[in-house]
Amino acid sequence: MKLLSALLLALLLAACTSMTKVEGEQVVNERLVVTVPGAWNRVVDRSEQPPYESWTQEGIPLDHLRLWGAVRPGQPLLTKWATYSRAVDAKEPRVPTFRTGLTPEKLVSLFEEVYATAGTVSITKMEPTLFAGHQGVRFEFSLARRSDDLQLRGVGWVSVRPDPLWGEELYAATFVAPRLSFYDRLLPKAEEVVKSARVRAGTSS
Numbered sequence: 001m002k003l004l005s006a007l008l009l010a011l012l013l014a015a016c017t018s019m020t021k022v023e024g025e026q027v028v029n030e031r032l033v034v035t036v037p038g039a040w041n042r043v044v045d046r047s048e049q050p051p052y053e054s055w056t057q058e059g060i061p062l063d064h065l066r067l068w069g070a071v072r073p074g075q076p077l078l079t080k081w082a083t084y085s086r087a088v089d090a091k092e093p094r095v096p097t098f099r100t101g102l103t104p105e106k107l108v109s110l111f112e113e114v115y116a117t118a119g120t121v122s123i124t125k126m127e128p129t130l131f132a133g134h135q136g137v138r139f140e141f142s143l144a145r146r147s148d149d150l151q152l153r154g155v156g157w158v159s160v161r162p163d164p165l166w167g168e169e170l171y172a173a174t175f176v177a178p179r180l181s182f183y184d185r186l187l188p189k190a191e192e193v194v195k196s197a198r199v200r201a202g203t204s205s
Contacts (some may be wrong), residue, residue, distance in 0.1 A: 017060075018044050020134075027200060028053050032132060032171055033065055035196035038189060040065065042053030050079050055193075057186050063177035065190045070199075071170040073100045078114050080108040100168045104128075104137040107158050111174060112141070115154065119146040132171040134159040143176060152176050154181040171199065 027033050029051075037054040040055040043064075055065045057162040068077065077096045096113040108126060115121045122142045129138035136159025143152040158172040175190035 018096060019056075019157070020044070022055065027069075028067045029069035031169075031200050032120065032192050033196075033198050033200045034067065037192050040189075040193070051075060052079060052129070057189060058177075058182065063182055063186055064175070065193065066172075066174045068172040070096045070172060072166045073098055073163075073168060077110055077170075077172075078117070080170070097205065099171045102160070107139060107170075108139045109158070111139070111156050111172070114174075115141070115143055115176070118173040120144040129157060129159075131157040131194070132199050133159070134161050134171070134199075136160070136171075142179070153177045153179045153189075155187070157197075161199060173197065 007115045019054075021039050022042045023036045025033060025035050040057060043054045043056055043060055045054075051071060052066045052068045055062065055067070057063055072078065075098055077098065079182065096110040096111065097103065102110075104111055104126065108123060112121050112123060120143070123139055124142060125140040127138050129136055132136075139156050139158075140154070141154045143154055144150075145152060149155060154174060154176040156174040158170065161169045161171060163169045172192050173190075179188050
């Protein structure tokens with residue numbers, strides 16, 4: 001039944017989404033600039049406008065690279081809940097919302113909440129890093145997806161940049177793929193994009 005549900009879900013997602021090839025320099029939310037050395041596919045959900053871009057190599061059910069650019073205080077990191085993957089009697093999840101002054105641990109917990117809507121998440125590693133030219137944190141996690149019992153691995157990068165108008169802006173990326181085969185093979189491609197990340201100069205509006 002879970003396999004059938006997953007197939008039906010894939011068909012439903014395909015009906016309301018479109019994919020376009022992306023390569024070269026790309027700009028997310030007019031601020032986060034990345035260079036794509038190899039082709040990725042940008043997935044656009046026509047039913048909503050999420051606060052991030054989703055790219056994939058093999059298709060969203062198997063892998064995705066999400067990119068957040070210039071998230072301001074009070075803005076959510078997720079706008080569409082994975083209701084299909086939650087238990088019927090589950091409580092409404094908290095909306096992961098960026099706020100100023102968050103510690104690295106609290107920043108990571110925002111993304112734990114993002115992925116907890118799809119299954120059981122365990123943060124397995126955290127370490128300081130540079131992302132988009134600013135000090136931040138790199139974290140790794142596991143995800144047991146509830147809809148089809150698939151075991152996935154994930155990695156994320158997040159940094160906060162001072163902003164004269166909003167106080168702070170959040171920049172982040174996450175990559176998720178099945179633990180067996182896909183993750184190790186596709187992670188270097190995601191890392192190439194992430195390493196190129198920079199913030200485009202300009203006046204906040």
